[in-house]
Amino acid sequence: MSILRPKRFKHLGRSLSLGWFLAYRQVRRSSPFTTGLIVFVMTLTFLNLVVVRGVLVGLIQGSTDVYKKYYAGDIIISSLPKKDYIENSSNIVNIVAGLPWTESYSPRYIQGGSVEAEYKIKLRQTDSPNSAGGLVEGIDPVKEDQTTHLSNKVVEGSYLTSSDSDSILIGANMLKKYTNVDVPGLTLLERVNIGDRVRVTVGDTVREMTVKGFIQTKTDVDQRIVMLDSTMRNLIGRGDYNVDEIAVKLKPKTDVFLVKNALLQSGVGNTARVQTADEALPSFLIDIKNTFGLLGNVVGSIGLVVASITIFIVIFINAITRRKYIGILKGIGINSTAIEFAYVLQSVFYALLGIMFGMLILYGFLVPFVTAHPIKFPFSDGILVAELSSTLIRAGLLMIATLIAGYIPARIVVKQNTLDAILGRN
Amino acid sequence: MIEARNITKRFESGDSVLLALNDVSFKVESGEFVAITGRSGSGKSTLMYQLGLLDHPSSGEIYIDGEKVTEMETDELTKIRLNSLGYVFQDYALIPELTALENVLIPLLMQGLSQEAAKEKAVASLSRIGLADRTDHLPSQLSGGQQQRVSIARAVAHNPKIIFADEPTANLDSESSALVLKNFLELNKEGQTILMVTHEPEYAKMAHRVITLADGKILSDIRNR
Numbered sequence: 303m304s305i306l307r308p309k310r311f312k313h314l315g316r317s318l319s320l321g322w323f324l325a326y327r328q329v330r331r332s333s334p335f336t337t338g339l340i341v342f343v344m345t346l347t348f349l350n351l352v353v354v355r356g357v358l359v360g361l362i363q364g365s366t367d368v369y370k371k372y373y374a375g376d377i378i379i380s381s382l383p384k385k386d387y388i389e390n391s392s393n394i395v396n397i398v399a400g401l402p403w404t405e406s407y408s409p410r411y412i413q414g415g416s417v418e419a420e421y422k423i424k425l426r427q428t429d430s431p432n433s434a435g436g437l438v439e440g441i442d443p444v445k446e447d448q449t450t451h452l453s454n455k456v457v458e459g460s461y462l463t464s465s466d467s468d469s470i471l472i473g474a475n476m477l478k479k480y481t482n483v484d485v486p487g488l489t490l491l492e493r494v495n496i497g498d499r500v501r502v503t504v505g506d507t508v509r510e511m512t513v514k515g516f517i518q519t520k521t522d523v524d525q526r527i528v529m530l531d532s533t534m535r536n537l538i539g540r541g542d543y544n545v546d547e548i549a550v551k552l553k554p555k556t557d558v559f560l561v562k563n564a565l566l567q568s569g570v571g572n573t574a575r576v577q578t579a580d581e582a583l584p585s586f587l588i589d590i591k592n593t594f595g596l597l598g599n600v601v602g603s604i605g606l607v608v609a610s611i612t613i614f615i616v617i618f619i620n621a622i623t624r625r626k627y628i629g630i631l632k633g634i635g636i637n638s639t640a641i642e643f644a645y646v647l648q649s650v651f652y653a654l655l656g657i658m659f660g661m662l663i664l665y666g667f668l669v670p671f672v673t674a675h676p677i678k679f680p681f682s683d684g685i686l687v688a689e690l691s692s693t694l695i696r697a698g699l700l701m702i703a704t705l706i707a708g709y710i711p712a713r714i715v716v717k718q719n720t721l722d723a724i725l726g727r728n
Numbered sequence: 729m730i731e732a733r734n735i736t737k738r739f740e741s742g743d744s745v746l747l748a749l750n751d752v753s754f755k756v757e758s759g760e761f762v763a764i765t766g767r768s769g770s771g772k773s774t775l776m777y778q779l780g781l782l783d784h785p786s787s788g789e790i791y792i793d794g795e796k797v798t799e800m801e802t803d804e805l806t807k808i809r810l811n812s813l814g815y816v817f818q819d820y821a822l823i824p825e826l827t828a829l830e831n832v833l834i835p836l837l838m839q840g841l842s843q844e845a846a847k848e849k850a851v852a853s854l855s856r857i858g859l860a861d862r863t864d865h866l867p868s869q870l871s872g873g874q875q876q877r878v879s880i881a882r883a884v885a886h887n888p889k890i891i892f893a894d895e896p897t898a899n900l901d902s903e904s905s906a907l908v909l910k911n912f913l914e915l916n917k918e919g920q921t922i923l924m925v926t927h928e929p930e931y932a933k934m935a936h937r938v939i940t941l942a943d944g945k946i947l948s949d950i951r952n953r
């Protein structure tokens with residue numbers, strides 16, 4: 303058998319196993335402090351590679367997640383571009399309700415409107431009103447809650463019940479106290495409390511209603527005034543039950559496109575626009591997501607370069623200080639491949655440990671922690687996005703960078719003149 | 729066995745040229761124990777490096793078992809050093825993070841011996857020079873004399889055709905020196921060819937033959953006895 307094996311491979315095998323022999327002993331007998339320090343640097347580099355991008359992408363992911371969770375569900379059906387509402391809504395609602403994949407759905411009436419507080423103490427007609435504009439939304443509170451868990455997002459007061467025909471919920475972005483940015487020209491409601499009577503205007507209709515709660519979802523819903531669908535129908539005089547949008551939540555693990563196609567095939571597309579939540583995402587979010595992803599990759603690449611340089615320096619110093627011994631090894635007949643391999647193995651060892659600790663910290667602590675305590679941003683609750691596949695790709699990149707960064711300095715030192723190395727001459 | 733033919737080693741720095749070796753020719757037969765002496769700067773170490781294939785002579789040729797080794801590729805020279813030559817350096821030249829046994833093991837492993845076979849040979853080599861009970865010590869845990877003997881064990885473990893030793897006793901006290909020399913004599917008695925540089929006339933006398941260098945030339949080549 304061994305006769306068939308080319309001699310060169312036999313030699314390579316020997317060199318590699320001797321390289322392993324040397325690397326193993328060199329690492330085992332090196333100072334634990336130095337080893338720890340290098341592994342620490344590798345760990346940080348790995349985290350830098352994964353976490354920076356993960357946080358940047360996660361910021362947007364967080365906002366698209368809440369968009370799905372508290373606004374769109376999995377599929378959102380809305381009116382065709384030139385129509386005021388979805389024609390034949392009841393028919394569509396029936397189709398949606400009849401689909402085997404539907405878990406819940408929430409039809410919504412939507413119309414532009416505004417809300418005004420303190421209108422009773424306004425003295426003159428010319429005094430500027432304490433009011434804010436937005437969309438008025440009429441919902442079935444039970445269906446809405448099944449679909450988007452809106453009741454979880456009531457930050458003050460309480461959620462609507464089916465008998466609250468005189469009450470509204472106000473979105474946080476219409477309230478001064480929940481909005482810390484001053485947008486010129488945009489007026490916000492001030493000094494409104496739960497239980498206050500306010501004036502709601504929808505189209506031409508004005509009606510006095512009670513504030514029952516404030517909601518904050520970090521989605522478009524925060525710019526809305528929410529009331530019962532029955533009240534809304536009265537206000538806008540829509541007796542035909544035609545709604546403006548329907549959010550559909552599917553059973554877990556359902557293929558959204560399958561459902562979208564099923565809806566289109568049953569003719570829903572003729573009177574309404576059917577989009578998956580991802581398709582319906584505001585395009586700026588997608589743009590930011592891509593930009594942040596790119597930015598994360600840039601930062602990560604810099605991290606990769608830093609890691610490579612670190613390894614390069616570590617191995618270079620290690621090899622240079624051991625130049626004499628490298629010379630002796632060569633002198634007694636150990637070939638360059640074995641010696642170089644010993645150094646490459648050492649850098650691989652550092653990188654592997656770094657990646658291992660990095661993974662532990664990432665999946666054992668950071669991801670669960672950030673998921674439990676999202677990073678609060680005005681437009682989203684940022685999470686840490688670290689899919690295993692992309693993490694592994696980055697680990698692989700770090701590995702390759704390390705291999706090269708370990709090999710080059712070893713090669714440089716091993717290539718030096720043997721006698722000069724042994725004698726310490728230059 | 730090993731033959732130097734008209735070896736010259738020239739060092740040039742600026743305009744000045746120094747002939748560290750000047751047309752040196754001699755032949756060492758298998759089983760010989762040759763001592764090389766001479767004043768400091770006479771070219772002893774330079775000669776050892778050329779014969780030991782650690783350096784290239786400026787001109788002249790070296791033959792090992794009739795085969796011309798000058799002008800061979802680096803890889804081939806490395807292989808010859810591994811399989812046919814053994815070195816004992818003045819400062820022992822052990823790898824610090826390897827134990828005595830491991831230091832002796834590496835050339836054997838490089839030769840392709842299995843772990844067990846290599847270990848057996850290495851232990852035998854260490855035992856032969858009286859270090860059987862020090863196999864698992866690191867060089868830093870050994871005395872200078874012990875380190876030098878590990879170095880000898882490493883040099884002979886793979887049965888080289890010839891051992892080069894450049895002032896192997898220079899860093900040792902007289903007692904350790906005597907022990908090292910005793911090891912050499914025993915190895916030689918078993919047939920090992922040895923080429924040793926020494927300053928000690930007393931040690932030179934123990935060799936079969938003493939070559940004295942002066943200014944890069946052979947001043948005398950005397951057989952003892």
Ligand SMILES: Nc1ncnc2c1ncn2[C@@H]1O[C@H](COP(=O)(O)OP(=O)(O)OP(=O)(O)O)[C@@H](O)[C@H]1O
Pocket residue numbers: 739740746747748766767768769770771772773774775
């Ligand atoms: N790399 C070098 N560059 C220039 N000159 C050198 C070099 N190596 C050796 N020489 C010179 O060659 C001559 C012979 O040196 P060598 O080291 O062989 O002497 P030596 O006999 O071993 O001396 P010692 O007993 O002190 O070890 C000396 O004059 C030395 O200065």
Ligand SMILES: [Mg+2]
Pocket residue numbers: 772773774894
């Ligand atoms: Mg010398």
